[in-house]
Amino acid sequence: MNLPQPSPPSRGPSFYEATARQRVNRLLDAQSFAEFLPPQSAHSSPHLALLDLPGALDDGVVIGSGTLGGKPVQIIAQEGQFLGGAVGEMHGAKIVGLLQRAIRDKPLAVLFLVDSGGVRLHEANAGLIALSEIMRAVLDTRAAGIPVFALIGGMCGAFGGMGIVSRLCSAILMSEQGRLALSGPEVIETVAGVEEFDSRDRALVWRVTGGKHRYLMGDCVALVEDDVEDFRQTIITLLAQWQENPPEPHALRAEQERLTQRCQQFSGMRDGLEVWAALGVPNPQQIPLLERDALVTLRQGLSL
């Protein structure tokens, strides 16, 4: 799906560099955000305390409600600067609680600002179970007719279980800086060797997991500038035309077909450059240099 172009770029504050709270406050209508379980009424993770690690009163995730273009929404924002935005028991429970509340309160949408490496290893079992509960809760929210949008553009990207959760959402919006995958490059390098994936080769990492590649492949619905205002305008546009459909066999059959075909089409490839060439991009090596608007235009010209 190709979205109408938002207003011309007026570079505002970087989404990548902002904290979770800054993102929430700038994304929603001014003064509209009301936080649930704000830091002053919370306690930090006892599991981290047991390991003598400093906690955070919000456990690395901000949740609440507000308005977007005057419409009621609920919001989740992971703080990538606290333990990599990773999911522990309390962090996960706040997200599950927000999603259950969305089913009850029926906002127009849930915005999920993902910035996370996945399971918090210090609470590994609690984190894995919480991620499973988040997966179920996202699907329950969508089945209740409330779309859930993942916004990916933070420094930790969306990895591990959060990569799966992101792809369970109604749609994903990414900036070029955003990354979306399952295993992090460091994990693959550690297990399979530097020849398999050199995690220090930043250009390669972005060609495999970055926003432009995911957009060209259709794994995210929109590529936005690294600018909170651009995320805001794009989500407003998307929301105005969004129809959340209940889970249906024919839709999952179509997705099964799409995924099966592309595994065949791109079988054996290991670099975005190969995939983009196979997609018919005339100068694949130019993709990392293209501005967002030029890339959006290029993708519209591809027969995807």
Add this chain to the structure above:
Amino acid sequence: MTLFPLLDTLFPAGHDASVTRQVIAGTAHTAIGPVALLGTVDAAAISHDIALRLASQVLDLVDQHPGRPLIFLVDTQGQALARAQELLCLNGSLAHLARCVDLARRRGHVTLGLITGEAVSGGFLSFGLMADRVYALQSAQVRVMDLKAMARVTKIPHERLVALAASSPTFAPGAENYHRMGAIEALWDTPSSELLEQALAQLRASQPGGDNRLQQGRLRGGRQEAAAIVAAVLAA
């Protein structure tokens, strides 16, 4: 216990399970009628190919055998670790598998997971943990990461983690910890057809579809925080 002796024990009335490139498919006979068998063997690393073949089976069952119970036989070391897999958005194929299981549940299929070998991270999340209830053989190995690797990554001494693991179920590998935290219904010391029939009967009598893990984790004392936080968010 290897797969076929286990299936012969669980389904004395017969089954026709077969394994193709690490993926199990088949039908078994039980007191409540036929049940579908699907899953993986040999600690499969879940790739696009495996995830899509499992998803395809689930979609076929929803089409062709409405309401038939699904038994997931779980044995996975986690996701396939390769750049080519990530290039094509492996998390997307795992999410697709999870959505297919979710569809089956919403269409009235009860789903029961049984961990026969290993259950690790992404491979477990996208399939086994999507079941209504999960059981585990006593010998099952359930984890995100072993304690040595965890010590390396978190820079917390291994001995310290081992000592803390004795009192906290929160981070150390082990099916018993997942039971205490509400994600595994019971551990089966000696698997039998009676245990399986009982689990299926309980599942069909309960309200499938609801996620009861928060409550179970609180009742068993393994997860003290999560249920209270969800309640607090709903009350805020």
